[in-house]
């Protein structure tokens with residue numbers, strides 16, 4: 184019998200595709216010391232300049248050294264360097280930021296809660312959903328479904344939601360009550376001859392079976408990135424989310440859209456939810472919210488969820504959740520100015536217009552003997568290398584070729600990120616056409632050099 188694509192063996196492959204490859208090699212070489220940044224470039228302590236093809240950690244959407252963001256931060260620090268949002272108080276910039284976020288948010292969001300990182304936002308989403316179901320008298324409805332190869336952070340709860348074994352192993356994660364569904368990566372997990380749409384149908388059917396096996400009355404929510412990032416830039420089949428959503432609705436299960444990478448234009452629409460027709464009940468954002476100039480994240484929720492939480496809070500006397508820096512005024516002011524700049528530059532439209540330059544540029548490497556798959560949309564993409572193109576077999580030692588390629592890219596002035604043997608691309612959204620061309624051409628040169636090296640090392644199938 185054919186092995187189920189999202190089986191344990193498949194998880195073993197996923198195990199190696201984690202964001203922190205080749206720790207020993209990096210330890211031996213020492214870190215690359217980055218000293219300054221301007222536009223899409225960063226410069227190291229030896230004066231070498233690189234295109235930051237990953238926008239740092241998928242986050243500096245407006246590039247480095249944006250004067251407007253610097254000025255706003257300085258002005259806000261002078262006006263009100265800190266205030267909190269506890270005990271019925273709130274700093275001014277948080278009000279305008281919340282209004283703006285709710286105006287632009289996908290779905291029907293009514294309220295915002297602030298935190299400082301994507302992990303905290305997803306933790307908060309999970310806690311608020313537990314609180315909500317207790318408030319509604321459904322204390323048994325608590326489990327959260329995430330997906331294999333999803334990435335949602337590294338705190339105890341968000342790290343449990345993350346579906347990459349490296350983030351679990353020896354950390355005693357996942358915690359109880361988290362379940363992982365199949366990964367929508369057609370290239371890796373579809374059956375032979377299965378179309379993208381048949382694959383999406385099967386994943387939805389498998390999800391339904393998983394829900395029935397667990398008991399729908401025990402499942403509170405599902406969380407997912409519209410396009411998976413750190414798990415390997417996985418673009419699901421176009422109707423995958425609609426099919427998944429139909430299952431969730433049938434069993435009264437909420438959907439949390441993790442827009443930490445996809446949000447703010449990355450996929451060519453303002454939110455990944457718009458790209459895939461997702462109607463979320465909660466949305467988490469971070470990274471691009473402030474273009475990573477300062478730490479800030481947010482959880483947006485529907486009025487219905489908010490109201491149940493508010494009513495329960497009134498009963499209990501207080502909402503026992505919040506961070507010292509929730510809605511920090513300087514981060515909020517910078518985030519607000521970031522949203523202004525996104526509006527002015529039409530960030531989603533600009534990304535959609537530039538997308539073919541990156542995506543078609545990379546697709547030109549499809550026929551390369553070491554390239555298994557080129558995937559992506561908007562300004563996020565990945566090239567997956569394989570030891571054998573026909574069978575899609577990965578390299579025996581996963582991450583070795585990827586680390587070499589990463590090094591060659593860097594030697595030619597481009598910073599990318601190898602997730603195992605998959606090279607990820609996520610440049611700042613202010614990148615120009617000429618800079619995209621340089622990025623793509625440099626990658627091609629590094630790919631050829633890696634191919635020569637891999638053959639020299641005997642890593643390719645004969």
Ligand SMILES: Cc1ncc(COP(=O)(O)O)c(C=O)c1O
Pocket residue numbers: 240241299300301302303305334335336337408412413441442443444469470
């Ligand atoms: C989709 C997604 N969610 C959540 C997180 C966690 O964010 P943070 O590292 O700010 O905690 C990340 C980080 O890469 C992410 O990519």
